[in-house]
Amino acid sequence: MEKTNGQIRIGFYICHCGTNIASSVDVQKVTDFAATLPNVVVAKHYKYMCSDPGQDMIINDIKEQNLNRVVVAACSPFLHERTFRNATFQGGLNQFYFQMVNTREQNAWVHLDPLASTDKAIDLVRAAVQRVASHKPLEQKKVPIHPDVLVIGGGIAGIHAALTLGNAGKKVYLVEKEPTIGGHMAMFDKTFPTLDCAACILTPKMSAVKNHPNIKLCTYSEVEKIDGYVGNFKVTIKHKPRFIIDDLCVGCMDCVEACVYKEARFPDEFNQGLSRRKPVYMPFPQATPQLVLIDPETCIWFKSGKCKKTCVDACERKAVDLEQQARVEEVEVGSIVVATGFQPFDSKKISYYGYGNYPNVYTSLEVERLINASGPTQGVVVLRDGSHPKTIGIVHCVGSRDKNTNSWCSRVCCLYSVKLAHLLKEHTGAEIYNFYIDMRTPGKSMEEFYNRIAEEGMKFIRGRVADIYPDMSDPDHKKLIMKAEDTLIQEIIKVPVDMVVLSVGLEPRHDAQQVRRMLNISCSTEGFYIERHPKLAPVSTFTDGIFLAGCCQGPKDIPDTVAQAGAAAAEVLALIDRGFIELEPNTAFITEEECSGCKSCIHLCPYTAISFLEEKKKAFINEALCKGCGTCVAACPSGSIKQNLFDDEEIYSEIDGILNFDHISRELSYV
Amino acid sequence: MADKPKVAFYWCASCGGCEESIVDLAEDILFVADNVDIVMWPVGLDFKRHDVEAMPDKSILAALINGAIRTSEQEEMAHLMRQKSQVVIAYGACAHQGGIPALANQFELEEILRWVYHDSPSTYNDEKTRPQTKFYDENGRIPELPQLWNVVRTLDQVIDVDYYLPGCPPSPKLLKDAVIALLTGNVPPKGTVLAPDIALCEECPRKETKPTDLVFDEFKRPHQVMIDTEKCLLAQGLICMGPATRAGCGALCTIGNMPCSGCYGPTSRVRDQGAKILSSIASSVNGKTEHEIDKIIAGIPDPVGTFYRYGLAGSILRKKVKFEERV
Numbered sequence: 001m002e003k004t005n006g007q008i009r010i011g012f013y014i015c016h017c018g019t020n021i022a023s024s025v026d027v028q029k030v031t032d033f034a035a036t037l038p039n040v041v042v043a044k045h046y047k048y049m050c051s052d053p054g055q056d057m058i059i060n061d062i063k064e065q066n067l068n069r070v071v072v073a074a075c076s077p078f079l080h081e082r083t084f085r086n087a088t089f090q091g092g093l094n095q096f097y098f099q100m101v102n103t104r105e106q107n108a109w110v111h112l113d114p115l116a117s118t119d120k121a122i123d124l125v126r127a128a129v130q131r132v133a134s135h136k137p138l139e140q141k142k143v144p145i146h147p148d149v150l151v152i153g154g155g156i157a158g159i160h161a162a163l164t165l166g167n168a169g170k171k172v173y174l175v176e177k178e179p180t181i182g183g184h185m186a187m188f189d190k191t192f193p194t195l196d197c198a199a200c201i202l203t204p205k206m207s208a209v210k211n212h213p214n215i216k217l218c219t220y221s222e223v224e225k226i227d228g229y230v231g232n233f234k235v236t237i238k239h240k241p242r243f244i245i246d247d248l249c250v251g252c253m254d255c256v257e258a259c260v261y262k263e264a265r266f267p268d269e270f271n272q273g274l275s276r277r278k279p280v281y282m283p284f285p286q287a288t289p290q291l292v293l294i295d296p297e298t299c300i301w302f303k304s305g306k307c308k309k310t311c312v313d314a315c316e317r318k319a320v321d322l323e324q325q326a327r328v329e330e331v332e333v334g335s336i337v338v339a340t341g342f343q344p345f346d347s348k349k350i351s352y353y354g355y356g357n358y359p360n361v362y363t364s365l366e367v368e369r370l371i372n373a374s375g376p377t378q379g380v381v382v383l384r385d386g387s388h389p390k391t392i393g394i395v396h397c398v399g400s401r402d403k404n405t406n407s408w409c410s411r412v413c414c415l416y417s418v419k420l421a422h423l424l425k426e427h428t429g430a431e432i433y434n435f436y437i438d439m440r441t442p443g444k445s446m447e448e449f450y451n452r453i454a455e456e457g458m459k460f461i462r463g464r465v466a467d468i469y470p471d472m473s474d475p476d477h478k479k480l481i482m483k484a485e486d487t488l489i490q491e492i493i494k495v496p497v498d499m500v501v502l503s504v505g506l507e508p509r510h511d512a513q514q515v516r517r518m519l520n521i522s523c524s525t526e527g528f529y530i531e532r533h534p535k536l537a538p539v540s541t542f543t544d545g546i547f548l549a550g551c552c553q554g555p556k557d558i559p560d561t562v563a564q565a566g567a568a569a570a571e572v573l574a575l576i577d578r579g580f581i582e583l584e585p586n587t588a589f590i591t592e593e594e595c596s597g598c599k600s601c602i603h604l605c606p607y608t609a610i611s612f613l614e615e616k617k618k619a620f621i622n623e624a625l626c627k628g629c630g631t632c633v634a635a636c637p638s639g640s641i642k643q644n645l646f647d648d649e650e651i652y653s654e655i656d657g658i659l660n661f662d663h664i665s666r667e668l669s670y671v
Numbered sequence: 672m673a674d675k676p677k678v679a680f681y682w683c684a685s686c687g688g689c690e691e692s693i694v695d696l697a698e699d700i701l702f703v704a705d706n707v708d709i710v711m712w713p714v715g716l717d718f719k720r721h722d723v724e725a726m727p728d729k730s731i732l733a734a735l736i737n738g739a740i741r742t743s744e745q746e747e748m749a750h751l752m753r754q755k756s757q758v759v760i761a762y763g764a765c766a767h768q769g770g771i772p773a774l775a776n777q778f779e780l781e782e783i784l785r786w787v788y789h790d791s792p793s794t795y796n797d798e799k800t801r802p803q804t805k806f807y808d809e810n811g812r813i814p815e816l817p818q819l820w821n822v823v824r825t826l827d828q829v830i831d832v833d834y835y836l837p838g839c840p841p842s843p844k845l846l847k848d849a850v851i852a853l854l855t856g857n858v859p860p861k862g863t864v865l866a867p868d869i870a871l872c873e874e875c876p877r878k879e880t881k882p883t884d885l886v887f888d889e890f891k892r893p894h895q896v897m898i899d900t901e902k903c904l905l906a907q908g909l910i911c912m913g914p915a916t917r918a919g920c921g922a923l924c925t926i927g928n929m930p931c932s933g934c935y936g937p938t939s940r941v942r943d944q945g946a947k948i949l950s951s952i953a954s955s956v957n958g959k960t961e962h963e964i965d966k967i968i969a970g971i972p973d974p975v976g977t978f979y980r981y982g983l984a985g986s987i988l989r990k991k992v993k994f995e996e997r998v
Binding site: 599600604617634638652 | 868869871873886938940948951
């Protein structure tokens with residue numbers, strides 16, 4: 001700074017971004033304007049500022065022109081703020097002597113009128129140039145990364161992420177709220193496009209998780225609370241009571257046998273209610289861990305307090321503990337993989353498909369169980385009335401691609417419908433009708449799979465099913481009529497069938513919002529969690545240290561889910577192996593002698609970073625917990641809380657810059 | 672006499688309370704009188720404008736000017752005092768931040784005149800007479816009266832100001848400290864507000880009783896409740912400007928069982944006192960829906976008069992702007 005005698009010397013650069021910016025913003029005009037602003041020593045435009053030559057331009061100008069501030073007008077700071085901060089640093093300046101203007105997303109991409117777009121760019125540039133003059137040099141804090149990892153969700157995404165991390169030698173806590181891991185995939189019969197049996201490929205991974213020395217499996221458990229920040233999360237896990245002592249149970253099922261209910265009479269969740277279970281049960285034969293549990297909602301002891309408790313006596317290992325309580329555990333981890341999955345669309349929401357009213361209307365997930373060899377009928381497709389279907393209609397896009405329900409395409413339904421068509425044909429020999437809107441079969445080997453199945457003699461009708469109702473001409477009223485417009489021949493058709501399969505879409509879990517708030521991550525309007533960048537940071541979130549895998553981020557098939565889980569694990573490993581993270585220095589701080597102790601800020605902090613020091617009668621901010629949201633800064637009535645990168649001087653000079661334009665001449669120029 | 676430093680007092684748009692506060696020095700005024708020559712004090716001494724004009728430039732050590740600037744005469748006098756004085760002190764809330772007179776900035780001049788001279792219920796003015804800057808009396812003289820400006824301004828929006836003594840009025844202690852500082856030459860950097868740079872809560876005896884998780888379910892005004900004499904006033908739902916207001920008064924109002932109205936202005940770290948307290952209080956309004964929030968803030972019927980009672984002229988809001996006046 002000595003070379004400049006305390007003078008502010010700003011270098012200004014605007015990027016064409018190919019034609020992204022330059023086609024809507026007159027970059028020459030903005031450059032000429034910037035050159036007239038106070039303190040601006042260099043003003044240039046260049047085709048790609050983020051390229052090496054672009055960055056070198058900044059670095060060289062800092063050295064040759066003795067610049068001490070840099071402003072780049074380009075894309076979103078999310079994309080290249082780091083790039084240009086680094087260039088500023090390479091030039092020999094503190095990296096926070098830099099300010100970015102987003103002339104792409106906030107300008108070129110959203111405005112049609114090039115004149116107005118250029119004027120807006122000029123305002124934004126004036127604001128940034130005024131602001132950067134009051135920037136101060138800041139240091140980034142380094143925080144060590146705790147090497148342990150939390151994986152939330154024990155479906156295929158969570159399983160794969162946990163195994164990858166465990167194999168890399170990291171300690172993993174895998175938390176699953178159901179009594180067993182496996183998720184939806186464990187319920188599937190076979191998987192497209194290869195038709196491998198889901199269980200055959202999944203159960204070895206499930207046992208690997210169970211037996212892995214580095215994975216601590218917490219089933220029937222929920223994450224209750226997450227405190228802290230990247231590298232240093234404190235996680236509270238609640239272990240729900242199974243009423244079975246984990247360490248003693250070997251899964252022999254003697255207690256199930258001995259239950260006072262001789263007949264299983266409660267709907268079996270795993271089989272979608274198509275079979276029955278007892279109050280004491282194992283979710284399914286390959287459940288992992290191999291532990292039974294007692295459901296207090298159906299167990300007569302919990303409901304009435306009266307029972308012979310034959311299960312307790314039956315267990316030689318004394319593993320049944322009807323007094324068991326929920327247990328809360330606190331663990332520390334450095335990063336988190338969120339793999340909480342999806343829920344299938346509730347078909348009852350579309351009343352005209354008759355699900356729940358007509359016994360022979362099934363959801364796709366029910367059919368998966370029905371055709372599964374370990375399912376309720378051992379793989380024999382028997383309808384609820386005991387008959388075998390001769391004709392089956394499959395409705396695609398149930399709840400998907402419909403503005404009345406969910407607008408998105410669930411991506412997997414076309415393919416699993418084709419798969420189910422194949423499996424149903426194989427099991428029943430029935431004639432099968434697929435009612436589709438568009439066949440969507442992208443992905444490796446998927447179109448080939450579709451063609452292959454189509455050649456098996458399936459009927460494909462292009463039309464959304466409008467109504468399903470009983471066939472009155474059928475003496476038993478068991479047959480159903482599927483009514484749709486075949487849009488290829490433009491005729492209304494009515495197809496009588498014995499069985500209807502509703503290919504339900506995928507949607508965010510009902511508790512997705514709750515989980516989102518706990519994790520402090522964002523979700524889109526539909527409720528799927530948002531990745532930091534759809535192309536460049538597809539498994540990261542806006543909260544450092546938290547990564548996404550699987551359908552909680554959006555509908556996807558198993559190959560994509562596993563790939564994403566691997567990517568999330570890789571990001572976690574990169575974070576752990578780096579060992580530390582540099583925090584953005586935009587934290588808030590209190591100057592103690594300025595604080596009057598008015599306590600206005602204490603309860604406003606969403607991260608509980610502020611406490612009141614009773615001895616000194618002053619507020620105190622734990623900078624390690626501060627995320628720089630600015631709430632307390634705005635609320636401090638005496639201005640005693642300040643925030644790096646956002647102090648009043650910087651904000652006011654930015655506002656002055658934005659507003660300081662000539663209204664009249666500008667309004668005239670648009671006429 | 673000739674050796675004593677010269678001090679001048681002048682008043683602009685003010686109520687006279689600041690003059691009272693000088694008398695409030697009580698016996699300390701003898702100390703002031705012993706140590707300085709008062710060369711101008713319209714309230715107390717018979718010096719005229721031409722007496723000051725006759726003085727050499729910078730011959731007055733300090734001019735303490737109270738009141739906001741709203742007329743041509745006040746502006747002229749402010750410039751004259753500046754010219755003749757080494758140090759100018761904006762004395763009191765009106766000179767410092769605009770004060771009560773600056774609440775007029777919510778209205779256009781014409782609206783004010785129409786109300787005061789025609790429309791107000793107590794006005795009887797059939798001839799629709801308005802104040803004139805010039806008139807001819809029967810002796811052929813043409814007296815001139817000052818002109819009212821469109822906007823009420825703080826002193827430092829008109830002339831260069833060295834120091835500020837805040838308050839409505841400033842406490843005698845602050846005045847005494849300021850005079851001693853001037854006489855001993857022990858003065859702080861130019862632009863300093865001569866009062867502690869911390870919020871009033873620091874010296875408020877009710878501070879202890881404020882909870883750390885205070886939220887507002889409703890707002891009340893002092894006449895609507897029996898005010899608890901010990902509990903934090905904000906915790907009683909009363910708007911107290913204390914957290915956003917400079918200390919230095921000794922918490923006179925809150926000790927007197929009234930909420931702080933903010934006359935000492937903000938700390939040095941805050942540019943707009945009203946915006947700051949508004950932002951602070953709004954953060955803790957306990958309503959989820961717009962309707963709930965509306966219901967709560969209906970308890971503040973005059974937000975400008977509440978949050979900007981003294982600070983409007985010096986604030987970001989400053990004045991009502993007509994569309995044509997934008998440029």
